[in-house]
Amino acid sequence: MRRVSLFVPCLVDLLLPEIGEAAFALLRRLGVEVVYHEAQTCCGQPAINAGYLPQARKVARHFLKVFGEDEAIVCPAGSCVVTVKHHYPELFADEPDWRTRAESLAPRVYELSQYLVDVLGVEDVGATFGGKIAYHEACHVLRGLGVSEQPKKLVRAVTGAELVPLNAADVCCGFGGEFSLQYPDISEVLVAEKTENFINSQADALVLCEPGCFLNISGYVHRHHPEKKVFHLATLLAGNGKGGGA
Amino acid sequence: MKIRTEQFVEIAREEMKNTRSKAFLGLLPPVINAMRQISLATFPDPDAAQAYGAAIRGEVVTRLPELLEEFERNATARGTKVVWARTAAEANAFVLDLAKKKGVAYVTKGKSMLSEEIGLNDALIDNGVDAIETDLGEFIIQLLKRPPFHLIGPAVNIAVEEIRDLFMEKGILAEPTEDPVALGYAARLYLRDKFHRLEMGVTGVNMAVAETGTIVNVENEGNIRFAKSSPRTQVSIMSLEKVVPTMADALHMIRLLCRNGTGQKMASYISFDTGPRAAGEIDGPEEVYCVIVDNGRADLYDDPVARDVFRCIRCGACANICPVYTKIGGYPYGWAYTGPMGQLLTPLLLGFSGTSDLFRACTLCGVCKSVCPAGVDHPRMLLYYRARDAAGDPRLRSRGRPLKERTLYDLFAWGATHPRLWRQGAKRMRPRVNRGARDGYLSRSVEPLDGWFRSRDLPEMAEKTFHERWKEREGHKAKA
Amino acid sequence: MPYAAREDILGKLKKADRREEAPARPPLPPLTEVGWGTEQLIEKFTENLALQTGVVHRVADRAGALEKLTEIAQAEGWKAVMIATDEVLAPLDLAAWGRTNGIDVLKAADFTARDAFKDAVFDQVDAGITGVDWAVAETGTVALVHDERQPRLVSLAPILNVVVVPVDRILPVYEQALERILAARGGMPAHLNLITGPSMTADIQATPFKGMHGPRRVIALLIG
Numbered sequence A: 001m002r003r004v005s006l007f008v009p010c011l012v013d014l015l016l017p018e019i020g021e022a023a024f025a026l027l028r029r030l031g032v033e034v035v036y037h038e039a040q041t042c043c044g045q046p047a048i049n050a051g052y053l054p055q056a057r058k059v060a061r062h063f064l065k066v067f068g069e070d071e072a073i074v075c076p077a078g079s080c081v082v083t084v085k086h087h088y089p090e091l092f093a094d095e096p097d098w099r100t101r102a103e104s105l106a107p108r109v110y111e112l113s114q115y116l117v118d119v120l121g122v123e124d125v126g127a128t129f130g131g132k133i134a135y136h137e138a139c140h141v142l143r144g145l146g147v148s149e150q151p152k153k154l155v156r157a158v159t160g161a162e163l164v165p166l167n168a169a170d171v172c173c174g175f176g177g178e179f180s181l182q183y184p185d186i187s188e189v190l191v192a193e194k195t196e197n198f199i200n201s202q203a204d205a206l207v208l209c210e211p212g213c214f215l216n217i218s219g220y221v222h223r224h225h226p227e228k229k230v231f232h233l234a235t236l237l238a239g240n241g242k243g244g245g246a
Numbered sequence B: 001m002k003i004r005t006e007q008f009v010e011i012a013r014e015e016m017k018n019t020r021s022k023a024f025l026g027l028l029p030p031v032i033n034a035m036r037q038i039s040l041a042t043f044p045d046p047d048a049a050q051a052y053g054a055a056i057r058g059e060v061v062t063r064l065p066e067l068l069e070e071f072e073r074n075a076t077a078r079g080t081k082v083v084w085a086r087t088a089a090e091a092n093a094f095v096l097d098l099a100k101k102k103g104v105a106y107v108t109k110g111k112s113m114l115s116e117e118i119g120l121n122d123a124l125i126d127n128g129v130d131a132i133e134t135d136l137g138e139f140i141i142q143l144l145k146r147p148p149f150h151l152i153g154p155a156v157n158i159a160v161e162e163i164r165d166l167f168m169e170k171g172i173l174a175e176p177t178e179d180p181v182a183l184g185y186a187a188r189l190y191l192r193d194k195f196h197r198l199e200m201g202v203t204g205v206n207m208a209v210a211e212t213g214t215i216v217n218v219e220n221e222g223n224i225r226f227a228k229s230s231p232r233t234q235v236s237i238m239s240l241e242k243v244v245p246t247m248a249d250a251l252h253m254i255r256l257l258c259r260n261g262t263g264q265k266m267a268s269y270i271s272f273d274t275g276p277r278a279a280g281e282i283d284g285p286e287e288v289y290c291v292i293v294d295n296g297r298a299d300l301y302d303d304p305v306a307r308d309v310f311r312c313i314r315c316g317a318c319a320n321i322c323p324v325y326t327k328i329g330g331y332p333y334g335w336a337y338t339g340p341m342g343q344l345l346t347p348l349l350l351g352f353s354g355t356s357d358l359f360r361a362c363t364l365c366g367v368c369k370s371v372c373p374a375g376v377d378h379p380r381m382l383l384y385y386r387a388r389d390a391a392g393d394p395r396l397r398s399r400g401r402p403l404k405e406r407t408l409y410d411l412f413a414w415g416a417t418h419p420r421l422w423r424q425g426a427k428r429m430r431p432r433v434n435r436g437a438r439d440g441y442l443s444r445s446v447e448p449l450d451g452w453f454r455s456r457d458l459p460e461m462a463e464k465t466f467h468e469r470w471k472e473r474e475g476h477k478a479k480a
Numbered sequence C: 001m002p003y004a005a006r007e008d009i010l011g012k013l014k015k016a017d018r019r020e021e022a023p024a025r026p027p028l029p030p031l032t033e034v035g036w037g038t039e040q041l042i043e044k045f046t047e048n049l050a051l052q053t054g055v056v057h058r059v060a061d062r063a064g065a066l067e068k069l070t071e072i073a074q075a076e077g078w079k080a081v082m083i084a085t086d087e088v089l090a091p092l093d094l095a096a097w098g099r100t101n102g103i104d105v106l107k108a109a110d111f112t113a114r115d116a117f118k119d120a121v122f123d124q125v126d127a128g129i130t131g132v133d134w135a136v137a138e139t140g141t142v143a144l145v146h147d148e149r150q151p152r153l154v155s156l157a158p159i160l161n162v163v164v165v166p167v168d169r170i171l172p173v174y175e176q177a178l179e180r181i182l183a184a185r186g187g188m189p190a191h192l193n194l195i196t197g198p199s200m201t202a203d204i205q206a207t208p209f210k211g212m213h214g215p216r217r218v219i220a221l222l223i224g
Helices: A010-014 A017-029 A045-050 A053-067 A078-091 A096-108 A112-119 A139-144 A149-156 A178-182 A184-200 A211-224 A233-238 B005-017 B019-040 B046-062 B064-077 B088-102 B113-118 B120-125 B136-144 B160-169 B180-196 B223-229 B247-261 B306-311 B317-321 B339-350 B356-360 B367-371 B378-390 B403-416 B419-434 B450-455 B466-479 C003-015 C038-051 C062-076 C094-101 C114-124 C174-185
Strands: A003-006 A033-035 A073-075 A109-111 A128-135 A159-164 A205-208 A229-232 B081-085 B106-109 B130-133 B200-203 B207-209 B214-219 B233-239 B269-273 B287-293 C055-059 C080-083 C104-107 C127-130 C134-136 C141-146 C160-166 C191-195 C217-223
Touching: A003 A017, A010 A017, A010 A211, A010 B466, A017 A033, A017 A112, A017 A233, A017 B466, A045 A053, A045 A078, A045 A178, A045 B378, A045 B403, A053 A078, A053 A096, A053 B403, A073 A078, A073 A112, A078 A096, A078 A109, A078 A139, A096 A109, A109 A112, A112 A149, A112 A233, A128 A149, A139 B367, A149 A159, A149 A233, A178 A184, A178 B356, A178 B450, A184 A211, A184 B005, A184 B450, A205 A211, A205 A233, A211 A229, A211 B450, A229 A233, B005 B019, B005 B356, B019 B046, B019 B247, B019 B317, B046 B064, B046 B247, B046 B306, B064 B081, B064 B207, B064 B214, B064 B287, B064 C003, B081 B088, B081 C003, B088 B113, B088 B120, B088 B200, B088 B233, B088 B287, B106 B120, B106 B180, B106 B223, B113 B120, B113 B233, B120 B130, B130 B136, B136 B160, B136 B180, B160 B180, B180 B223, B180 C114, B200 B223, B207 B247, B214 B223, B214 B233, B214 B247, B223 B269, B247 C174, B306 B339, B306 B378, B317 B339, B317 B367, B339 B356, B339 B378, B356 B378, B367 B378, B403 B419, C038 C055, C038 C217, C055 C062, C062 C094, C062 C160, C062 C217, C080 C094, C080 C114, C094 C104, C134 C174, C141 C174
Parallel strands: A003 A033, A003 A073, A073 A109, A128 A159, A128 A205, A205 A229, B081 B287, B106 B130, B106 B200, B200 B233, B233 B287, C055 C217, C080 C104, C080 C127, C127 C160, C160 C217
Antiparallel strands: B207 B214, B214 B269, B269 C191, C134 C141, C141 C191
């Protein structure tokens, strides 16, 4: 039996636990043994983005200690995967031991859809959804990891779901972590446009693989278009239809 | 040009309300992006062509001093007078002295961002030599005293009515008209006389070819060609990273520059100048000067991350696709360089204090990097700037970050490395954060999230975190 | 400018930490244009120049070229033109053609002073006529090497530029033109131009406008 270690990003743990539960349930349903390290906290991405590298290194070392021995780590957040895969090795440029540990971990970290499609070779996970779905290409998932086809394959295989095109699907939603708080005016215009494109797509639900974008877009949609749904891919695929949708 | 980088947020806010700016940003960048795609598709393998460009520029960055020496040697051998300037002041003083020595009343300017960076126009005009911008867009914004809105369309957002009034006031237009073509033609006639009587032409440089000592200029209007044909004295000013190794490299970079910049396969005019005019030529300059300007770049060259900014070829593809630029336009960047390339270059040239919005107002979406023909990794560089700023690096003229912010990240790091306390902290915060939540959502403004809540809700902190749910389930299992 | 500036700048650059190697050049597939045959080169040159609003006429021989030129001259009402005296134009004997058609045909050699030449090319002629060194099908581009026979302003200052292109001078890509120029001239000429269509801008309201500073129209006569 395959065994993965589930990395639940801090945003998911604190604000969107349903996404974590969905990922967990989904992996289990596919016959994967899921390990959860209770000592996990955060990958340190906020500190890297804000430029606090010594602080980020502390957090990264903790992460490497917690997850260092796992053969596969799966995470329902593209940007956290980018952090561990791409930023950690650079973060430890001057610390060869930690750099080695970071480099050895990097290939073992997967974004959820990537793991399902590329490693497990699964597309139809047995989920159902009645309606049209648009897919938002989150920046870190698309350009950071090159993951785009995998989530779309998974959506297409959902019984009853129709994947419809989304205009400007690959344009940033304006989240950018601290960016959305420091430059709310610009962020707002971007998320408004993303939402407009979603509405114009005639889709019933917008699906994405990034909790940050999820907070941003679903927060806007909840305020302005409460009838519309935003799902993290994990929630859609776990098929419980509840939590995680705005 | 007045530096206004510190007003980034205010100007951005104004511009996002400006219907004219919005209209052009909604129209122009998407058209250029589409044309860029179409023109790039004429390469047998567009990605390979872009990657090859990145390798050329990467080589330039690594071999910069040697390439500059090779360029100087070959250019000098062909009669170009190569001049080095450490600072903006040295560069400006040289051009001014030369103009005075030649006794010219005015010079024409070809579009040059370096010229805006060093403030050459003011340096000439303040000392009695008129400097006339001759690229139509630059001509208009010079008269209006406004910064560039767009790298290749610096005045593209200006209303025809405003141009009409401006041209009437300056005596450029005889009869009022709002027809863009008629306005352009009026500018042609006005500037034509300046080209006709021209004694000294000043232009920028797109590429300086080390192998042959050749200066390459890319343009559509012909104003640069006039500056290289009509006067007896021609001055090219270049920032030192404009060098390329070979003519073959230059041709490849020209293909990339045109496609990525304007979406053209080829610009109307590419000039290759190797020294002054040949024997027997009736026109063309008797003297050609090439001023290689440092203006702080050599000091940055020792920084292996920062020096990657020297890859940039000023095509502007990054701006046309940037989600932030395409919402706020060029003005908020507050200086000569707009869009992502400005976000990288301006802080290095002006120092981090006073420019920090430029490297922070970015979502790190990475689309700039994905279109860059020169291999610039913008997100990586911006993260580096933020890190150097947080460290208060004096070499980059950073004043550091507020103590409050540092304390917050210290606390974050401490919490994230103490899992039990991390969870206790979250538990303790929950009732405070969730105060006022309705149906699982927070909508009311809470410091410091005011901006977020103006247009967005936020899920409340979960009744039970994932961790807590897991613990319960595991605890339950253990009992069973 | 103090010599110290050069030493300072280069000194700093050379002192910098440069451990990394220049990146290796990745493979670059040859341009498709390289494989084009003669007729395709003519067709693509025509097509690409037309995309830039260039007008292309193909004629069989020199006599045909002169005939076409007369047609253009009459349609445009030419009184005077400035010509280059390059090796493409020389055999056309445009001076004789001008006498026959009552058109002043001026050339650089008619002027001893630069300023008088400039006055003429800016203000006294209806068109500039040039040959080419080479033409490039890739983008409908003409390559002009400027020298005593090819003044810079002839293809630039007049509102109309007529360029005479023998079809055997059309090459697939810029590199091939450059290679031949370097071989013929023993190195880079003082001033080389790659010209693709007329002068243009879109700087006011993104409205395209031809003839911003240079020619508003470019007409190519293909011979052969």
